[in-house]
Amino acid sequence: MAFKIIEGCVNCWACEPLCPSQAIVAAKPHFLIDAHKCTECEGEYADPQCASICPVEGVILDSLGMPLNPPGSLTGIPPERLAAARAEIRAR
Amino acid sequence: MLELKVQTQGGCASSGCGGSADRLAHLPEAIRAKVNNHPCFSEDAHHHYARMHVAVAPACNIQCHYCNRKYDCANESRPGVVSELLTPDQAVKKVLAVAAAIPQMTVLGIAGPGDPLANPERTLETFRQLAEKAPDIRLCVSTNGLALPDLVDELCQYNIEHVTITINCVDPDVGAKIYPWIFWNNRRIKGRKAAEILIRRQQEGLEKLVARGVLVKVNSVLIPGVNDEHLKEVSRVVKAKGAFLHNVMPLIAEPEHGTFYGLMGQRGPTSAELQSLQDACAGDMAMMRHCRQCRADAVGMLGEDRGQEFTLDKIEHLEIDYAAAMQKRAEVQAEIEARRAAQHQQTKVALVSLASIERARPQPKQPESRPVLMAVATTGGGVIDQHFGHAREFLIYEASAQDVRFIGARKVDLYCTGSETCGEAETRLEQTIRALDGCEVVLCARIGYEPWGKLEAAGIAPNGEHALEPIEDAVAAVYRELLDAGRLESVTAEPERLSA
Numbered sequence: 001m002a003f004k005i006i007e008g009c010v011n012c013w014a015c016e017p018l019c020p021s022q023a024i025v026a027a028k029p030h031f032l033i034d035a036h037k038c039t040e041c042e043g044e045y046a047d048p049q050c051a052s053i054c055p056v057e058g059v060i061l062d063s064l065g066m067p068l069n070p071p072g073s074l075t076g077i078p079p080e081r082l083a084a085a086r087a088e089i090r091a092r
Numbered sequence: 093m094l095e096l097k098v099q100t101q102g103g104c105a106s107s108g109c110g111g112s113a114d115r116l117a118h119l120p121e122a123i124r125a126k127v128n129n130h131p132c133f134s135e136d137a138h139h140h141y142a143r144m145h146v147a148v149a150p151a152c153n154i155q156c157h158y159c160n161r162k163y164d165c166a167n168e169s170r171p172g173v174v175s176e177l178l179t180p181d182q183a184v185k186k187v188l189a190v191a192a193a194i195p196q197m198t199v200l201g202i203a204g205p206g207d208p209l210a211n212p213e214r215t216l217e218t219f220r221q222l223a224e225k226a227p228d229i230r231l232c233v234s235t236n237g238l239a240l241p242d243l244v245d246e247l248c249q250y251n252i253e254h255v256t257i258t259i260n261c262v263d264p265d266v267g268a269k270i271y272p273w274i275f276w277n278n279r280r281i282k283g284r285k286a287a288e289i290l291i292r293r294q295q296e297g298l299e300k301l302v303a304r305g306v307l308v309k310v311n312s313v314l315i316p317g318v319n320d321e322h323l324k325e326v327s328r329v330v331k332a333k334g335a336f337l338h339n340v341m342p343l344i345a346e347p348e349h350g351t352f353y354g355l356m357g358q359r360g361p362t363s364a365e366l367q368s369l370q371d372a373c374a375g376d377m378a379m380m381r382h383c384r385q386c387r388a389d390a391v392g393m394l395g396e397d398r399g400q401e402f403t404l405d406k407i408e409h410l411e412i413d414y415a416a417a418m419q420k421r422a423e424v425q426a427e428i429e430a431r432r433a434a435q436h437q438q439t440k441v442a443l444v445s446l447a448s449i450e451r452a453r454p455q456p457k458q459p460e461s462r463p464v465l466m467a468v469a470t471t472g473g474g475v476i477d478q479h480f481g482h483a484r485e486f487l488i489y490e491a492s493a494q495d496v497r498f499i500g501a502r503k504v505d506l507y508c509t510g511s512e513t514c515g516e517a518e519t520r521l522e523q524t525i526r527a528l529d530g531c532e533v534v535l536c537a538r539i540g541y542e543p544w545g546k547l548e549a550a551g552i553a554p555n556g557e558h559a560l561e562p563i564e565d566a567v568a569a570v571y572r573e574l575l576d577a578g579r580l581e582s583v584t585a586e587p588e589r590l591s592a
Contacts, residue, residue, distance in 0.1 A: 010161050010162035012150055012151065012152070012161045013151045013177075013206070013211075014150075014151040014152055014206065014275075016151075017151065017211075017213075018278075045278050046278075046279065047279050052275060052278070052279055052280040053151075053153065053275040055152070055155055055161040056161070074155065074273060075272055075352055076272045076273075076282060076283060086356050086357060089353070089356045089357055089358045090356070090357040090359075091317075092316050092317025092318065092358060092359065
């Protein structure tokens with residue numbers, strides 16, 4: 001049971017100090033999660049901390065390989081509304 | 093022919109006293125002392141003093157739609173971008189090295205690349221060491237405000253006298269269009285609720301800082317169609333709470349920056365939109381117009397970046413005798429102050445004479461002469477000393493029969509210096525001419541034959557006759573020449589161009 005950081009991580013450091021298990025490693029080319037240490041914040045916080053501050057969609061996966069922040073979850077704009085939202089913003 | 097140097101009794105005549113050095117004259121002495129050599133808090137100071145930022149604070153606790161958290165780019169110059177992330181120890185070393193090499197560097201700011209107060213240990217440790225090792229440097233910090241109320245006491249402990257809060261709105265419905273989420277109490281909060289919390293915390297932080305006597309500058313990003321009208325309200329609110337200065341900056345949003353706004357096609361404001369909003373807010377409070385929207389690791393005068401001279405590998409083995417450096421810094425800064433005082437005296441005379449033009453004219457009912465925008469090429473020091481072709485930015489002044497006022501700075505290579513990847517749509521000269529849109533005169537130390545012709549063709553009169561003169565004197569003199577030549581009499585008609 002552990003999360004995983006994948007390509008697309010921008011090394012912004014936001015998650016590193018928040019991890020209650022010190023499981024996040026400042027590695028290159030991108031940060032990594034030490035699977036032996038990660039507890040998915042079970043028993044510590046209601047929400048997993050790294051995934052709650054990560055600014056990039058799709059780069060932290062749960063133990064099933066599913067993104068914790070799926071497309072549209074951070075911009076607040078679901079993919080099916082993207083074209084309409086773009087048109088609205090371009091008209092400003 | 094008008095008398096060029098008219099001395100009037102009683103010092104400054106009404107609004108004629110528009111010299112930038114005087115703009116802070118109404119402030120109490122204690123506050124003037126705090127901003128006198130701070131290039132970001134005083135427009136006049138920015139001609140003479142330099143600043144630096146150290147990039148010790150990578151993490152951020154909110155998302156702004158104009159920000160891309162991938163901040164490492166050597167070719168870009170805009171807030172939130174850095175090349176090298178530093179530890180507090182490395183940052184302190186860098187500050188001492190720069191202070192020794194650039195004695196006019198008076199201010200150290202921590203501005204990111206994330207939010208400095210979302211990285212409190214790293215930020216405060218840097219301040220703690222610097223307060224002890226470099227007592228002659230002013231320390232300041234900028235923040236989005238979310239963590240601010242809890243850290244005011246600690247900031248005051250390290251003698252932080254200047255804080256900048258970025259406040260883009262005071263209405264959560266506007267905020268929801270700018271901030272998609274915040275990280276608050278160990279959860280991600282989205283939408284209107286997130287904006288509501290952020291706004292509350294920003295206002296609370298502002299109030300606490302003002303209560304402690306800290307000077308607060310409020311930065312706002314002007315986002316057309318989102319907060320443009322609303323920023324007037326922001327200006328009123330923050331002024332009422334005691335903010336010292338309001339800095340309205342244009343949104344930077346290009347697709348290649350990878351920001352949400354950039355990718356979605358949100359446009360930035362035109363120069364005219366920016367100026368008109370700044371003018372609208374100015375009725376309420378002191379506005380800042382000389383901001384260059386610099387990187388979170390910028391070094392040098394505003395508008396220049398000498399960061400590449402002070403990379404980690406270059407400073408690592410330096411031995412710095414800071415006691416000696418402090419001595420030299422004090423001497424250089426005393427010279428600057430003497431030069432400023434002399435320049436200020438001279439400019440006051442020129443501006444008074446300008447103001448007397450209208451009064452000297454026969455009454456009644458001369459048509460009022462219209463204001464003129466002029467661009468100036470300068471490397472600093474408050475004088476016209478730069479070759480047109482070397483200028484990477486121009487300072488824009490508006491001259492009128494009443495005064496000369498500084499309007500803002502316009503960059504030539506807009507935010508990006510990468511050439512290969514960024515297309516070759518227009519030449520540097522074409523870019524410059526576009527950046528000078530609305531200006532009728534450009535003042536520089538020298539200028540080449542080719543740009544001279546192209547500028548004239550574009551309706552901008554090049555002028556190299558005032559090389560090495562103080563900027564405001566020269567602008568006033570050129571305005572007077574135009575006036576004498578009868579070129580300024582139309583108030584409403586299409587601005588008359590000066591091409592021969």
